Amino acid sequence: MNSRGKISRGKAERKAARNARLSAALRENLKRRKAQARGRAEQKSEDETAPANTAAETQTPDFRRNRGRD
Numbered sequence: 001m002n003s004r005g006k007i008s009r010g011k012a013e014r015k016a017a018r019n020a021r022l023s024a025a026l027r028e029n030l031k032r033r034k035a036q037a038r039g040r041a042e043q044k045s046e047d048e049t050a051p052a053n054t055a056a057e058t059q060t061p062d063f064r065r066n067r068g069r070d
Helices: 009-049
Strands: none
Touching: none
16 A cells, blocks of 8 residues: 555556466355365266165175174
């Protein structure tokens, strides 16, 4: 700021350039996130249409200490 309380021309240009860079980065980030979301949605729809896995593939490991007792 100069003595009159106004932003100098060089600072204003730098601030405008920074804002433009940040705006562009935000737009690119949004595009990337939307593409990722579309990819996840497509993957999910493909998984739903795929045949069901066998029972052995869907079982979770049994980490209990005494497996024979219930």
